[in-house]
Amino acid sequence: MFDFVRKHTKAMMILMFLLIIPAFVLVGVDGFSRISALGDIAASVDGHSITQTDWDNAHKTQIERVRSSNPGIDVKLLDTPEARYSTLENLVRENVLLAAVRGTYLVTTDSRLARELQANPVIASLRHADGSFDKERYQQLAAAQGMTTEGLENSIRQQLSLRVIDQGVPSSAFTSTALTNVALNAFFERREVQITPFMATDYLTKVNPSDADIEAFYKTNAKLFEVPETASVEYVVLDLENIKKSITLNEQDVKKYYEQNIAKFTEKEERRASHILINASKDMPAADRKKARELAESLLIQVRKTPASFADVAKKHSQDPGSALSGGDLDYFARGAMVKPFDNAAFAMKTGEISDIVESDFGFHIIKLTDIKGGKQRSFEELKTTIEADLKTQEAQKKFPEVAESFTNAVYEQSDNLKSVAERFKLEIKVADGVVRKALAGSKGTLAHPKLLTAIFSTDSIEKKRNTEAVEVGTNQLAAARITQYHAAHIRPLAEIRDNVKSRLVFRQAADVAKKEGAEKLTQWRTNAPSTLPAAVIVTREGQPNVASEVLNAVLQADTSKLPAWIGIDLGGKGYAVARINQVLPRTPSTEANAALERQQLGQMLSQAENQAYHRLLEQRYKTEIKPKRPTRSAQNLAETTN
Numbered sequence: 001m002f003d004f005v006r007k008h009t010k011a012m013m014i015l016m017f018l019l020i021i022p023a024f025v026l027v028g029v030d031g032f033s034r035i036s037a038l039g040d041i042a043a044s045v046d047g048h049s050i051t052q053t054d055w056d057n058a059h060k061t062q063i064e065r066v067r068s069s070n071p072g073i074d075v076k077l078l079d080t081p082e083a084r085y086s087t088l089e090n091l092v093r094e095n096v097l098l099a100a101v102r103g104t105y106l107v108t109t110d111s112r113l114a115r116e117l118q119a120n121p122v123i124a125s126l127r128h129a130d131g132s133f134d135k136e137r138y139q140q141l142a143a144a145q146g147m148t149t150e151g152l153e154n155s156i157r158q159q160l161s162l163r164v165i166d167q168g169v170p171s172s173a174f175t176s177t178a179l180t181n182v183a184l185n186a187f188f189e190r191r192e193v194q195i196t197p198f199m200a201t202d203y204l205t206k207v208n209p210s211d212a213d214i215e216a217f218y219k220t221n222a223k224l225f226e227v228p229e230t231a232s233v234e235y236v237v238l239d240l241e242n243i244k245k246s247i248t249l250n251e252q253d254v255k256k257y258y259e260q261n262i263a264k265f266t267e268k269e270e271r272r273a274s275h276i277l278i279n280a281s282k283d284m285p286a287a288d289r290k291k292a293r294e295l296a297e298s299l300l301i302q303v304r305k306t307p308a309s310f311a312d313v314a315k316k317h318s319q320d321p322g323s324a325l326s327g328g329d330l331d332y333f334a335r336g337a338m339v340k341p342f343d344n345a346a347f348a349m350k351t352g353e354i355s356d357i358v359e360s361d362f363g364f365h366i367i368k369l370t371d372i373k374g375g376k377q378r379s380f381e382e383l384k385t386t387i388e389a390d391l392k393t394q395e396a397q398k399k400f401p402e403v404a405e406s407f408t409n410a411v412y413e414q415s416d417n418l419k420s421v422a423e424r425f426k427l428e429i430k431v432a433d434g435v436v437r438k439a440l441a442g443s444k445g446t447l448a449h450p451k452l453l454t455a456i457f458s459t460d461s462i463e464k465k466r467n468t469e470a471v472e473v474g475t476n477q478l479a480a481a482r483i484t485q486y487h488a489a490h491i492r493p494l495a496e497i498r499d500n501v502k503s504r505l506v507f508r509q510a511a512d513v514a515k516k517e518g519a520e521k522l523t524q525w526r527t528n529a530p531s532t533l534p535a536a537v538i539v540t541r542e543g544q545p546n547v548a549s550e551v552l553n554a555v556l557q558a559d560t561s562k563l564p565a566w567i568g569i570d571l572g573g574k575g576y577a578v579a580r581i582n583q584v585l586p587r588t589p590s591t592e593a594n595a596a597l598e599r600q601q602l603g604q605m606l607s608q609a610e611n612q613a614y615h616r617l618l619e620q621r622y623k624t625e626i627k628p629k630r631p632t633r634s635a636q637n638l639a640e641t642t643n
Helices: 002-007 009-027 029-038 052-069 081-103 110-119 135-144 149-172 177-187 200-206 211-220 240-245 251-260 286-305 307-317 340-346 380-413 419-425 450-456 459-464 494-527 549-557 592-621 638-642
Strands: 041-045 048-051 190-199 230-239 270-279 329-334 358-360 363-373 430-435 471-474 477-487 537-539 565-570 575-585 624-626
Touching: 041 052, 041 081, 048 052, 048 081, 052 081, 081 149, 081 592, 081 624, 110 149, 135 149, 149 592, 177 592, 190 200, 190 494, 190 549, 200 494, 200 575, 211 494, 230 240, 230 380, 230 419, 230 450, 240 380, 251 380, 270 286, 270 307, 270 340, 286 307, 286 363, 329 363, 340 358, 340 363, 380 419, 380 477, 450 471, 450 477, 459 477, 494 565, 494 575, 537 549, 549 565, 549 575, 592 624
Parallel strands: none
Antiparallel strands: 041 048, 041 624, 190 537, 190 575, 230 430, 230 477, 270 329, 270 363, 358 363, 471 477, 565 575
C-alpha cells in the first residue's frame, strides 16, 4: 500500500482534495475534531471522556513535576508502562472526585476560601506591615501558574471541595483497643505443627516416561517449547543532546546572558542574629508601652557597655520564649523571613554590631548581628561552561519541534534505510539483536518502549523491512528503527530438545506421584497417626517464617475447632505436604509502646481500606471505565512456570 502511495503521490493528493473539501463543508472543522477525539478515548467517568491526549499531557506534567524536585533522576524510569498506567489511574481518580463534587452539589463558600487563603504562608506574605494587601504581587503569583486571580481562587475552591470528598471517609475511621487486639491476636496467632513433605525431587528416580509419553507431552504442551519471534534491528534516536551538538554560541551572547541574570548567579545571602525582645503589642496602654521601651533602652545600654554579656542578658530578660533559652539566637535567616522593621535593621548591620531599639508589632527588639553568609557573586569565568550548557539546552528546546518534523518526514520519505537520515541529522546508527515484541518487565532503554516495539513488529516493517515511523520514546526524544533480519516464532523440533522435554515430563510425573502418596498418607494418618512424624515447630506470621509461604498460610487458615487437625497442602509442581496441627498458642504479648504503634498502624490500614472501598463505590456510581488493560510484569522463567 505504501509503495502505491509513493508512486502515485500527485494523483492521491488530488483524490484526497476532492474527498476532504466537501466533507469539511458538510461537517465543519469542529465536527472533525469531535470525530477524532471519539476514537482516542482512554477512559470515561460520568459520561466525560479522558482522551489519549489528556493522558499523555498528564503524564508529561507528572514527569516534569518529578524532574523539578529530583533533577538527577533518570526520566526513563518515569516513562514505563506501569508509571503511565498509574498516571491514568490518578487522572481517573481525580475525575471521579470531580463527578462526586458535581453530583453532591458541594460548593466551597467564600468564607471557607478566605480562611484557606489566609492560612497559606505564600499568600500571607503578600500582606504589608500596615495590613494592606499587595494585589499586584497576587496577580503575579496567579500569572506564574498560568491563571488569573479568579482562576486561581476557583482552582483552590475546587481543591477544597475535592478534599472534603477524598478525606471525609478516611478521617472518620477509628479502631478501639479491643478491635486491635482481636484483629492482631488472630493474625499473629501461633500454631504448633508437624509437617511431613512429599517433594517431587524425592520421586524423580521413581518415574521413567516412555518415548510415546515424551512425544505426547511435547505435542500437548507445544507452547512451552516455542521460540518467540525476534528481530535484529538498527535504529536512530533524535534528542536534545543531538541538537545541542549543532549549536554554536557567540561569547558576547553568553556574557550578555550572564549580565542580565546576575542575580540568578549570586548566592542567596543569609544572616544570623540574636535579639532581646520586650513585648509591647500595639493595643497595649501607652503607659505600659512607655515602661516596656524604658526597659529595652536600659538593656541596650547594658549590652553596649559589655557586648559579651548579650547572651546572658537575653536569657535573663528577653520575653521571646523561642529564643531566650539559647541566648536570643535566631539562627540563619534570609531577607524577608522576619517582620519588616527587624528585617531592614538586620540587613543594614555589620557583623558584631548591636542595633538601636527596633520597634515591630511584637514589641521592642535589640538586635546583635553574629554572622553573614552567602551573597557572593560568582564570576563569568566560573559560570561560563554552565551558562553555555543552559543556553544550548534552551536553544535546542526551541529548535526541537522543527528538527523533529524534518526527522519524521525524512524517516518516511527515505524509508528503505536509516543511513541517509543518520548522516543528515548526525546521528549514530545503533544495532540490536534478539529484540522481542513485548519487552520484559524492568527493561529500560529505547527498545523497551511499547510504541516503538509495536511499530517495529508491524506488518509493513516485518515484510518490507521499511523504517518505522518516528516514535516519541521520551520527553523531547524521537526514535525510528528498521528490521534487518526477522525470525518468526516457531516450535523447536523434538529431536533438538528431547532431553529438555523429558526432564520436564519427569519432574511433572514425579510431582504427581508425590501428591498421590501424600494424599494417601493423609487419609491413613487421620485414623492412625504414626509415631515417627517430624519434630514439631511453631509457625506464625510474626517475624521471618520458618516454613514455605504456602504451608504457613494453609496451617494458619486451617480449622482448629478439633485438635489435632490434619490438612493436606498442594505445593503445585513442587509436590505435597501433610501437616498435623497439635495446638493453638496466643501471640507473643507486645510491649506497651508497640501496642500503641500497632493500634495506630491498624487504624491507618482500616482508613485506607475504607477509602478504597468508598472510591470503588464512587466509580460504580459515576460509571467509570478504563479501556487499556493494566500492564502485567513478565511471567517467571519457563522452568518456574511449568514446575
